[in-house]
Amino acid sequence: MSDADERAFVEALQSGDDAAYEKLVREHSGRMLAVARRFLREEDDARDAVQEAFVSAFRAIGNFEGGARISTWLHRIVVNAALMKLRTRRRKPEESIDELLPHWKDDGHPEATPGPWSPERLLDRDQLRSLVAGGIDRLPDSYREVILLRDIEELDTAEAAEMLGISTNAVKTRLHRARQALRETLDPALREDA
Amino acid sequence: MLTCREFADFIMAYLDGDLPEAQREAFQEHIGICPPCVHYLDSYKETIRLGCLCRDGEGPPPEDAPEALVEAILAARRKG
Ligand SMILES: [Zn+2]
Numbered sequence A: 001m002s003d004a005d006e007r008a009f010v011e012a013l014q015s016g017d018d019a020a021y022e023k024l025v026r027e028h029s030g031r032m033l034a035v036a037r038r039f040l041r042e043e044d045d046a047r048d049a050v051q052e053a054f055v056s057a058f059r060a061i062g063n064f065e066g067g068a069r070i071s072t073w074l075h076r077i078v079v080n081a082a083l084m085k086l087r088t089r090r091r092k093p094e095e096s097i098d099e100l101l102p103h104w105k106d107d108g109h110p111e112a113t114p115g116p117w118s119p120e121r122l123l124d125r126d127q128l129r130s131l132v133a134g135g136i137d138r139l140p141d142s143y144r145e146v147i148l149l150r151d152i153e154e155l156d157t158a159e160a161a162e163m164l165g166i167s168t169n170a171v172k173t174r175l176h177r178a179r180q181a182l183r184e185t186l187d188p189a190l191r192e193d194a
Numbered sequence B: 001m002l003t004c005r006e007f008a009d010f011i012m013a014y015l016d017g018d019l020p021e022a023q024r025e026a027f028q029e030h031i032g033i034c035p036p037c038v039h040y041l042d043s044y045k046e047t048i049r050l051g052c053l054c055r056d057g058e059g060p061p062p063e064d065a066p067e068a069l070v071e072a073i074l075a076a077r078r079k080g
Helices: A002-016 A018-039 A043-063 A070-089 A125-137 A140-154 A157-164 A167-190 B004-015 B019-032 B037-052 B067-080
Strands: none
Touching: A002 A018, A002 A043, A002 A070, A018 A043, A018 A070, A018 A140, A018 B067, A043 A070, A043 A167, A043 B067, A070 A140, A070 A157, A125 A140, A125 A157, A140 A157, A140 A167, A140 B037, A157 A167, A167 B004, A167 B037, B004 B019, B019 B037, B037 B067
């Protein structure tokens, strides 16, 4: 959609045009459901999050300003709805991430010596994608949500901090640990000598 | 001299350009003398790159949402 088309489309939504609403839902719900499924393990929860996101969007459309694209705006809304839903599904107490982090000797050397990786030689794209998705799924939720927000959904540190209600430093610390833990879980499958 | 453990702790700050000059130099010095940490750094960067494969636009385009969901959303709007 060109900028002019998108402006006209937003005006149609803001004036309550039913056809525009149907187009909005049909065009964006598939992508939004894919986002929600990354955060939520249960299909029903993912669908609920998408529905709740649209309800929030319908309420807020009057305040939508031309600065952002509708797709970007809806993306933020569904990420937020998925996080809210995840909060209600948290396993308590959350398991520790320590087991998934690298282990160190007292002198600061690693217990297991890192070696080179050859992902593309060992696995095809679909295999890599499902390996990574499985690895992210193994992370405790408070780490999983940070790596999803920053590395997959491409929010910046400040946006992620605001959505999670934590400091930017906490986002950075969790992201680093989440990446380290994910690296450990991918390592056995991606080592050149695997 | 950095230990390998400290090197690992500093990776994200190094990649983000957030390390103070002295620590950045120590980090780069460690790269020059410790091949296992170079492998660790490379695989950390690969982990970030591979995460991108899970993004929309990288894989097959997302399927349409189920019709029942679309209808439920439109019905929720009509209810207001
Ligand atoms: Zn080292």
